[in-house]
Amino acid sequence: MYAQMVKSEGMKSLEEMSPEERAFQERVDRNEKIEPKEWMPEGYRKTLIRQIGQHAHSEIVGQLPEANWITRAPTLERKAILLAKVQDEAGHGLYLYSAAETLGISRDQLTEKLLSGDMKYSSIFNYPTLTWADMGAVGWLVDGAAIMNQVPLQRTSYGPYSRAMIRICKEESFHQRQGYAVMMKMAQGTPEQKEMAQDALNRFWFPALMMFGPSDKDSVHSAQSMAWKIKMNTNDELRQKFVDETVPQAEFLGLTVPDETLRWNEEKGGYDFAEPDWAEFFEVIKGNGPCNEERLGARREAWDNGAWFREGLTAYADKAAARRAASNMAAE
Amino acid sequence: MPSLPDAAMPDAAALAQRAAAEQAHDPHLADVALKPAFFDWLCRMGDNSLILGHRISEWCGHGPALEEDIAQANTALDLIGQTQMWLGLAAEVEDAGRSADDLAYLRDAMKFRNLKLLELPNGDLAVTLMRQFLFDAFHFELLTALCRSSSPRVAEIAAKALKEVSYHLERSSDLVVRLGDGTEESHARMQAALDKVWPYTGEMFAADGVDEAVAKAGIAPELSELLPLWQRTVAQVLSEATLSQPDRDFAAQKGGKQGRHTEHLGYILAEMQFLQRAYPGASW
Numbered sequence: 001m002y003a004q005m006v007k008s009e010g011m012k013s014l015e016e017m018s019p020e021e022r023a024f025q026e027r028v029d030r031n032e033k034i035e036p037k038e039w040m041p042e043g044y045r046k047t048l049i050r051q052i053g054q055h056a057h058s059e060i061v062g063q064l065p066e067a068n069w070i071t072r073a074p075t076l077e078r079k080a081i082l083l084a085k086v087q088d089e090a091g092h093g094l095y096l097y098s099a100a101e102t103l104g105i106s107r108d109q110l111t112e113k114l115l116s117g118d119m120k121y122s123s124i125f126n127y128p129t130l131t132w133a134d135m136g137a138v139g140w141l142v143d144g145a146a147i148m149n150q151v152p153l154q155r156t157s158y159g160p161y162s163r164a165m166i167r168i169c170k171e172e173s174f175h176q177r178q179g180y181a182v183m184m185k186m187a188q189g190t191p192e193q194k195e196m197a198q199d200a201l202n203r204f205w206f207p208a209l210m211m212f213g214p215s216d217k218d219s220v221h222s223a224q225s226m227a228w229k230i231k232m233n234t235n236d237e238l239r240q241k242f243v244d245e246t247v248p249q250a251e252f253l254g255l256t257v258p259d260e261t262l263r264w265n266e267e268k269g270g271y272d273f274a275e276p277d278w279a280e281f282f283e284v285i286k287g288n289g290p291c292n293e294e295r296l297g298a299r300r301e302a303w304d305n306g307a308w309f310r311e312g313l314t315a316y317a318d319k320a321a322a323r324r325a326a327s328n329m330a331a332e
Numbered sequence: 333m334p335s336l337p338d339a340a341m342p343d344a345a346a347l348a349q350r351a352a353a354e355q356a357h358d359p360h361l362a363d364v365a366l367k368p369a370f371f372d373w374l375c376r377m378g379d380n381s382l383i384l385g386h387r388i389s390e391w392c393g394h395g396p397a398l399e400e401d402i403a404q405a406n407t408a409l410d411l412i413g414q415t416q417m418w419l420g421l422a423a424e425v426e427d428a429g430r431s432a433d434d435l436a437y438l439r440d441a442m443k444f445r446n447l448k449l450l451e452l453p454n455g456d457l458a459v460t461l462m463r464q465f466l467f468d469a470f471h472f473e474l475l476t477a478l479c480r481s482s483s484p485r486v487a488e489i490a491a492k493a494l495k496e497v498s499y500h501l502e503r504s505s506d507l508v509v510r511l512g513d514g515t516e517e518s519h520a521r522m523q524a525a526l527d528k529v530w531p532y533t534g535e536m537f538a539a540d541g542v543d544e545a546v547a548k549a550g551i552a553p554e555l556s557e558l559l560p561l562w563q564r565t566v567a568q569v570l571s572e573a574t575l576s577q578p579d580r581d582f583a584a585q586k587g588g589k590q591g592r593h594t595e596h597l598g599y600i601l602a603e604m605q606f607l608q609r610a611y612p613g614a615s616w
Contacts, residue, residue, distance in 0.1 A: 004468060060398070067393035070388060073615040074607035075433045076419075080412045085589070086392050088404035094398050107398075132607055132616070220597050306396020309457050309511065312518025316510040 002058030002122045004285070006231075007195040011224040015079055028229050033159040036102035044228055049103050051117070051230060056096035057114045057121040059089045061295050065129040066138060068235045076130060082135060088171045095167060099160040105151045117302050123281060126289030127207050130200075133186045133193070137200035139179015139247065141208040147172050150213070152232035161230070178292055180249065187253040194254075202258045206276040208277055212239040216277060234258065244270045360551060361425060368576075369545035371426045372445060373552065376434065376542070376589055378418030379446035381493075382436055383597070384467065386604060390454055402581030403503060407464070410496040417489045437608035441597045448588035449532035451597045458511065458518075458525035465504035466529060469565040470536045472501045473558045482550030493497045505569045510572025519574065526570070527578045534583020536562070540590065 014022055021041055027034065034040055066086050073079035097107040114118040124142050129135070149170060154165045186197035216234040217224055225231035250257050261274045281290065360366060389408040395401030419432035430438075454460045473546060475497055478490035511518040539547075539555045546552040569576055587593070607616065 060393075061391035063401075070392055071603050072606050074437070074614075076382075076412055076416050077433075078435055078616055080409055080416075082407065083389055083405055083409050083412065090393075090398055090401045090405070094402070095397070116531060162563055185616055189616075192611060193614055222375065267582070300397065302394045305456065306400075308517045308521060309396040309400070309514070312511045312514030313516045315518070329482045 002055040002062070002149075002211075003051045004008045004054075004120070004211070005124060006047060006054060006225065011227060019263060025227070028157045028227075031155070031157075031229075035159045043224070043240060044230075045103050047225060047228070048161065048230055049100055049105050051225075052096055052100040052103070052161055053105070053110045053113070053119055054121060056093050056110065057065070057119060058099060058125065059093035059096060061121040061125045061299060062142075062294055063093075063268060064298055065087045065127070065291075066135060067126055068123050068129050069132060071137050072132070073135075076181075078135075084174055085178060085226075088175065091170045092164075092171070095164040096161075099158075099164045104161045111303060115296070115303060117287070117296070120285065121295075122206050123284040123289065124211050125295055126291045127203065128161050128291050130186075130203070133183070133200035134204070135184030136179050136186055136197065137204040139177075140183050140249070141179075141201075141204045142211070143172050143175040143179060144246060145211040145242050148238045153230075155229070155232065157229035164232050166224035170297045177288075182218055183253055183255075197253070198255050201255050205258050206280075209239055209243070209273075209276045210281045210284075212236075212242070214281070215275075240270050243273050247271055333374045334366060338478060358483050360483045360549060361485070361601050363549070366509070366545065366549055367425060369542045370549075370551065371422055372542045373569070374418055374422035374425060375443075376445040377510050378415050378432070378435070380421055380443050380450055380467075380471075381411040381418060382415040383446040383600065384450040384464075385409075385415060385450075387450065387454055387544040388460065388464070391457075391460065396457060404460075407500055407503075410493075410500070414489070414493045414496070417492070421485055421489065425548065433608075437605045440602060441593050442591040444588075444591060444593065444597060444601070446588055446593075446597075447535050448585050448594050449529060449535065451588070451594055451600060452529065452532065453596055455525065456521060457526070458521035460570055461504055461507050462522060462525035463529050465508045465569065467503045467536075468497060469569075470558065470562050471497050472535075472565075473561045474553070475556065477553035482551065486551055494588070503564075505565070507572045508569055508575075512570070514577045516604070522573065523575050526575055527580070528576040530580055531584035533588045534581070535588060538583060538589075542589070 006196075011023070014025065017025060020039060024034075024039065024041060024044075034044075063086050066082060066089075070079065070082050070086065073082050093140060097110060100110060101107060110119065114121065124145075129138065147169065150165055150169050154162055154169055156162045156165065164196070183197055183200075186193045186200075188194075189197075213235040216236050222231060226234075247257055247262065259274045262270065263272045264270075265272045360370060361581045363370070371448065385408045388404050388411070391399065392408070395404055415436065416432050419435045422434055423432055423600045439551050447467075449463060452459070452463060472494070475490045475494040479487055479494060481487040508522065512522045513519070537555045537559045541554070543555055567577070607614075
């Protein structure tokens with residue numbers, strides 16, 4: 001879940017709505033897709049821009065922790081797989097920025113909001129990747145947690161977002177499998193490799209749980225987003241589902257989930273588990289996580305150092321257009 | 333196993349063996365006299381794609397625009413794939429029980445055979461793109477000639493790589509033109525990049541005993557045949573880009589093909605080979 005703590009506007013009952021708003025809500029309730037040029041409440045548009053923008057930023061900033069190991073990948077095959085994976089994340093960013101653009105905001109505007117700190121990206125990418133096992137843990141846990149949210153979002157009410165999600169989910173589920181394949185190799189490898197694998201799980205477990213956002217009882221924005229079908233499940237539902245699916249996967253690897261309170265609860269048909277440290281989560285969101293400065297710094301550097309490149313291409317395109325116009329004039 | 337389906341493909345090795353058995357017979361693979369030169373030359377091919385692929389993979393996540401980030405990663409991926417094929421064949425020719433990964437991860441700098449041009453640091457994107465273009469223009473002509481190689485194995489790899497490299501050349505020459513003829517700043521940066529990397533380009537055409545041996549066997553073309561083709565492409569693109577060919581010896585910097593590198597290669601290897609060196613014998 002690459003969109004956390006997305007603020008949405010206050011919620012109205014059907015009676016309080018204007019006729020336009022009511023007709024819109026009824027379309028959403030009938031599971032009709034809303035398309036870019038159709039009427040939509042301003043709050044819906046703004047919330048979607050925040051959510052899709054934050055998701056797009058997460059894909060782009062999310063390239064960095066994994067790109068950190070491309071030049072150190074241990075075999076040619078692993079290097080190719082990791083490169084392809086990080087490239088996919090850039091592609092996801094591209095679809096999502098394009099989806100956001102249909103709502104009337106440009107990619108450059110969104111980028112500037114990211115770089116100025118106006119818009120956020122997922123807290124998870126502010127944690128460092130310290131060993132090769134982290135390439136397994138990130139694919140398995142981080143992409144795994146993201147999919148929990150993104151699979152239901154394939155049915156979201158906004159057409160372009162829904163279609164981007166369908167494509168993204170195909171790639172993300174492949175990423176999760178490749179991450180798990182790395183973990184399997186490590187967990188079945190030498191004692192040092194197994195130690196790296198366990199250490200990666202220890203470090204990424206709670207940050208992965210944080211990806212779903214704070215508990216719903218503390219989440220003020222969920223109800224409106226759920227009514228608009230731009231949020232399909234509550235944070236707690238998704239977190240529970242993630243834990244229930246992931247614990248047996250960790251057991252299969254022979255690794256230990258770093259939670260002493262973890263117990264199967266027969267009655268609810270799911271695990272009881274410890275909450276992540278929410279104080280840490282809010283610190284990371286505020287910009288005080290282990291890698292916030294590096295991550296945003298790398299994005300700013302890429303943007304600033306690339307200015308001459310983008311301007312050069314624009315200038316050439318303008319000149320070429322002028323030349324074409326001149327030669328058309330001459331031909332007439 | 334829990335909900336994730338099995339990610340391993342146990343029959344991949346069997347599939348590869350079956351495919352290898354169906355490949356055309358290549359008499360050069362059994363030519364004992366040719367072996368040292370053939371092996372060395374294959375390492376040159378594989379090391380070129382490995383080191384350039386590695387260098388441009390450094391851009392991943394740091395590109396100036398998303399499209400460019402994706403294009404660079406794509407190019408790096410193509411080159412790493414080509415490395416697997418060239419070094420795989422080199423390992424087969426050597427027949428000493430080493431794999432493509434052993435060659436990539438367990439040789440030291442003096443055994444690397446790539447052009448010095450390709451190990452130069454990325455610099456700004458202008459240096460990266462200019463290096464890419466000057467190499468692509470050579471790589472394209474070389475692979476085109478290798479499609480007619482007397483070695484069917486070499487010709488097959490070349491045919492696959494040529495499809496990718498045709499696109500690399502199209503992209504890099506297009507960007508050189510656009511940035512050369514873009515703003516004053518982009519023009520100045522591209523010219524500075526050209527001046528900087530130009531002395532490293534002559535090594536591509538400097539034939540030694542290894543090149544002569546594989547040319548004599550009909551495996552590879554005479555490098556001197558490629559020079560006018562390269563010069564024509566370079567002159568055409570630079571002219572369209574409003575850039576001037578430097579007035580410097582284009583062959584001042586040589587030695588990479590013989591294992592005498594710049595200081596930069598050692599750092600690339602230190603990074604690239606870290607895990608294989610730190611955990612010998614581990615499987616990844």
